[in-house]
Amino acid sequence: MEQEKTKLSDRLDENIELMKILFHNDGTLRYRYIENRYRPLVKCCLFYIDGMIDNKLMNEDIIRPLLLYPFERKPASMIDDIANKITFSNNVEKTDDIEEIIRSVVYGDTVLFLDGSDVALIFNTKGWITRSISEPEGEKVLRGPREGFNEALLINLTMVRRRLRTQELKMEFQTFGTRSQTRACICYLGNLANPQILEELKKRLETIQIDGTLDVNYINEYIKDAPYSFFKTIGTTERPDIVAGKLLEGRIALFLDGTPEVLTLPFLFIENFQSDDDYYTNYYFSSIGRLLRIFSFSVSISVPAIYVALVAFHHELLPTDLTLSISVARSSIAAPTWLEAILMLLMFEILRETGLRAPNSIGQALSIVGALVIGQAAVEARLISAPMVIIVAFSGITGIMLMRMKGSIIILRFMFLFLASFIGIYGIIFGMMGLLIHLFNMRSFGIPFMNSSVADDFQDNKDTFVRAPWWYMIKRPKFMSQDPVRSASDGDPG
Amino acid sequence: MKKRLFLFSLILQLLFLSGCWDYKELDDESIVTGMAIDYMDGYYHVTFDIADTQSAGKDKTTKSKFIESDGKTVFDAVRNAINQYDRRLYFGDCSILVISKTVAESGIAPATDLMTRDAEARITTLPIISDQETAKAIIMQQGASNEISSYKIKNSLSAESRILSRVPMVTLYQANGMIASDGVSLALPLITLNEQQCAQLNGMAIFHKDKMIGTMRIEDSSTFMYIKNKVKTGLFLVSVNSENPNITLEIYQNSTKITPVIEQDRVTIKIETETTCALAENLSDVYYDTPEKWAELANTASGQLEHSIGELVRDVQKNNEGDIFGFGSEINAKYPDDWDRIKGDWDARFKDVTVEVHSQFKIINSALDKSRVKVGE
Numbered sequence: 001m002e003q004e005k006t007k008l009s010d011r012l013d014e015n016i017e018l019m020k021i022l023f024h025n026d027g028t029l030r031y032r033y034i035e036n037r038y039r040p041l042v043k044c045c046l047f048y049i050d051g052m053i054d055n056k057l058m059n060e061d062i063i064r065p066l067l068l069y070p071f072e073r074k075p076a077s078m079i080d081d082i083a084n085k086i087t088f089s090n091n092v093e094k095t096d097d098i099e100e101i102i103r104s105v106v107y108g109d110t111v112l113f114l115d116g117s118d119v120a121l122i123f124n125t126k127g128w129i130t131r132s133i134s135e136p137e138g139e140k141v142l143r144g145p146r147e148g149f150n151e152a153l154l155i156n157l158t159m160v161r162r163r164l165r166t167q168e169l170k171m172e173f174q175t176f177g178t179r180s181q182t183r184a185c186i187c188y189l190g191n192l193a194n195p196q197i198l199e200e201l202k203k204r205l206e207t208i209q210i211d212g213t214l215d216v217n218y219i220n221e222y223i224k225d226a227p228y229s230f231f232k233t234i235g236t237t238e239r240p241d242i243v244a245g246k247l248l249e250g251r252i253a254l255f256l257d258g259t260p261e262v263l264t265l266p267f268l269f270i271e272n273f274q275s276d277d278d279y280y281t282n283y284y285f286s287s288i289g290r291l292l293r294i295f296s297f298s299v300s301i302s303v304p305a306i307y308v309a310l311v312a313f314h315h316e317l318l319p320t321d322l323t324l325s326i327s328v329a330r331s332s333i334a335a336p337t338w339l340e341a342i343l344m345l346l347m348f349e350i351l352r353e354t355g356l357r358a359p360n361s362i363g364q365a366l367s368i369v370g371a372l373v374i375g376q377a378a379v380e381a382r383l384i385s386a387p388m389v390i391i392v393a394f395s396g397i398t399g400i401m402l403m404r405m406k407g408s409i410i411i412l413r414f415m416f417l418f419l420a421s422f423i424g425i426y427g428i429i430f431g432m433m434g435l436l437i438h439l440f441n442m443r444s445f446g447i448p449f450m451n452s453s454v455a456d457d458f459q460d461n462k463d464t465f466v467r468a469p470w471w472y473m474i475k476r477p478k479f480m481s482q483d484p485v486r487s488a489s490d491g492d493p494g
Numbered sequence: 495m496k497k498r499l500f501l502f503s504l505i506l507q508l509l510f511l512s513g514c515w516d517y518k519e520l521d522d523e524s525i526v527t528g529m530a531i532d533y534m535d536g537y538y539h540v541t542f543d544i545a546d547t548q549s550a551g552k553d554k555t556t557k558s559k560f561i562e563s564d565g566k567t568v569f570d571a572v573r574n575a576i577n578q579y580d581r582r583l584y585f586g587d588c589s590i591l592v593i594s595k596t597v598a599e600s601g602i603a604p605a606t607d608l609m610t611r612d613a614e615a616r617i618t619t620l621p622i623i624s625d626q627e628t629a630k631a632i633i634m635q636q637g638a639s640n641e642i643s644s645y646k647i648k649n650s651l652s653a654e655s656r657i658l659s660r661v662p663m664v665t666l667y668q669a670n671g672m673i674a675s676d677g678v679s680l681a682l683p684l685i686t687l688n689e690q691q692c693a694q695l696n697g698m699a700i701f702h703k704d705k706m707i708g709t710m711r712i713e714d715s716s717t718f719m720y721i722k723n724k725v726k727t728g729l730f731l732v733s734v735n736s737e738n739p740n741i742t743l744e745i746y747q748n749s750t751k752i753t754p755v756i757e758q759d760r761v762t763i764k765i766e767t768e769t770t771c772a773l774a775e776n777l778s779d780v781y782y783d784t785p786e787k788w789a790e791l792a793n794t795a796s797g798q799l800e801h802s803i804g805e806l807v808r809d810v811q812k813n814n815e816g817d818i819f820g821f822g823s824e825i826n827a828k829y830p831d832d833w834d835r836i837k838g839d840w841d842a843r844f845k846d847v848t849v850e851v852h853s854q855f856k857i858i859n860s861a862l863d864k865s866r867v868k869v870g871e
Binding site: 312320324327331 | 584
């Protein structure tokens with residue numbers, strides 16, 4: 001049922017009445033009735049939400065000129081004069097759209113109604129308090145800038161703009177959420193981003209129908225490829241330097257007001273293992289770090305499963321000394337190996353999750369309790385065997401190294417353990433095959449997900465398993481951008 | 495989507511149908527580390543050396559525990575062991591197989607058939623022959639009361655082959671290969687118990703096909719290793735101007751070439767050895783400080799090795815033990831047609847074969863000192 005578009009009237013008291021009805025029961029809406037000192041017929045009313053405006057700005061730059069301006073005779077358009085000549089605001093809009101007026105007022109703007117005009121003015125007077133810029137908790141680095149995004153959209157955009165001072169940096173605003181009316185911004189470099197991907201993104205964004213997008217993850221789940229997979233196909237980050245780096249590679253970033261996280265797309269599997277300070281530290285060191293991360297991923301998901309498979313199915317694969325020591329450790333343990341593994345993994349996950357959510361004071365005690373008491377005591381009480389503690393600790397710690405993938409790692413770990421408990425190494429092999437088939441089938445906005453995870457083109461691999469020195473990385477990833485050449489040097493450090 | 499879920503749950507059911515396949519906990523099995531096979535009164539009496547993991551803890555090392563059982567066949571004896579011990583025996587780590595002389599003399603192939611055929615038992619097990627009355631005496635040696643007896647024997651054998659090269663270390667699959675092939679004879683280590691009741695290497699057992707026909711002392715078996723080109727390292731003792739050996743040469747490398755020559759139906763075997771060694775110990779009163787002295791020493795050593803090899807071959811020929819050196823396979827390699835002709839009665843003809851030995855020693859250094867410790871005037 002289409003509503004009749006409410007129109008503004010040119011009588012001030014009717015407009016005031018309208019606003020009061022619209023914001024019925026909202027105690028924070030304030031209004032300021034102004035009559036000009038020199039011409040009392042110039043009557044206006046300012047509406048604003050208390051707490052969202054910058055009081056000083058409003059008082060000095062809007063109220064004061066309106067009160068003190070010496071109006072002589074009635075100009076042709078009073079409202080235009082107020083907008084252009086009288087008020088000291090850097091952002092004034094004329095509108096008669098009541099929807100827009102509401103949106104602006106609740107965002108911190110001030111709206112002015114003039115008696116005799118059916119058009120209202122909206123002044124930018126935003127002055128709400130935002131969190132100060134600090135290093136994001138989840139993406140700490142050894143070297144490099146420590147700025148992180150905060151919840152204000154414009155501040156985040158400025159952080160990126162400071163790093164890419166070109167007019168090619170395009171920022172297209174959109175709004176999501178019928179009730180939340182959250183502002184979002186699509187950001188890309190015009191001459192680098194692939195227009196087809198941009199097209200696809202916009203198409204997918206149009207399909208979002210939700211009443212509130214409080215976090216960028218809401219949008220993430222709507223637009224991502226392979227929505228049932230537990231791997232991410234759209235990357236998130238809280239650091240402006242990463243966003244700038246990805247934009248330079250031809251990717252597209254999506255900002256959302258109220259969230260410090262930013263989506264970057266398309267996202268490839270290998271990006272899970274890239275960390276920001278790879279580029280700010282020596283390339284040998286960062287190559288080792290990257291290889292270590294890839295190794296940790298494969299180890300973390302398969303170690304409990306391989307242990308169970310070897311110890312319970314394939315004894316002949318164990319060297320003799322290991323067989324003897326595991327046999328000694330496991331004698332008279334109550335639980336079978338697979339149950340031990342599942343219990344310990346669950347315990348580890350519970351401890352981790354609790355440590356995450358507990359307040360700091362309890363968190364310290366918890367880690368000690370977890371490590372010493374539970375692990376040690378359980379072994380001494382012969383509930384679990386000592387090798388299992390090592391296996392689970394190893395698997396857990398290598399999993400924590402890759403915080404971005406923690407969801408997928410936990411699920412994969414349990415999946416492989418489950419398969420191994422049933423049919424030993426065959427289970428692991430089939431699980432691996434299934435996983436690889438799934439991964440290689442995925443695409444992220446048209447780009448194959450496992451692009452550059454295998455060594456087919458040397459150029460593409462300069463930034464995957466190892467990080468080549470900057471003078472080597474002369475091309476951008478092929479698939480994504482229009483302009484393939486990144487730098488002018490041709491592999492020569494000199 | 496529903497179809498996919500349905501399909502997925504169907505496939506998941508398959509996983510449950512397998513019923514955990516052959517899930518076996520490691521501590522539900524007892525680990526057999528060695529086996530000893532005897533034959534008494536029509537029964538195979540098998541002794542198992544089991545790693546006692548139950549009573550081993552953090553501070554105690556794993557010891558051996560012995561189980562003996564009888565059976566009509568070896569496998570029967572294995573299964574009968576359950577009477578005494580509640581767990582299934584796991585043979586994946588079984589490292590040695592001790593066989594008594596009686597069993598060896600009637601053929602070791604039946605005794606080792608189980609180990610070869612079974613998938614779980616490794617074919618890298620080492621078969622050894624016991625020089626005592628029974629095989630179980632060896633495996634139940636007292637000298638290994640605080641460790642696993644079989645591993646001790648196995649480690650000493652592998653150290654022997656690595657460091658001393660006096661006795662061949664033959665694995666089960668190699669032994670089977672030697673039994674099966676025409677021109678090669680099997681030789682297995684011979685173990686006895688010394689005064690402290692510890693298992694000790696005592697030479698070699700020689701076989702014809704798979705039946706044991708004799709033994710050889712350690713001194714002779716060292717020479718045997720030269721002929722078979724199995725010497726990797728070790729010592730060679732030379733006597734210079736005395737009855738007892740007084741020079742020790744440490745061998746770095748040895749290569750033996752066996753060349754058969756058949757002329758008008760007469761077979762001559764040429765054995766050429768080339769040994770690279772170093773002067774490791776000098777107990778004589780000769781100063782080796784000139785190249786001539788070195789050459790002299792090398793010649794003496796060569797002569798002694800040639801003598802040993804020749805003596806050994808002649809002894810074997812005299813005792814009618816047949817061709818245990820594997821000259822037959824060399825003839826097969828060089829004169830396959832002639833071999834086809836003579837292989838039938840090769841063992842008998844072996845008596846009349848002439849052997850020419852030529853050895854060469856190359857002494858390349860003498861460690862830190864040119865001659866021996868100088869004794870002052």
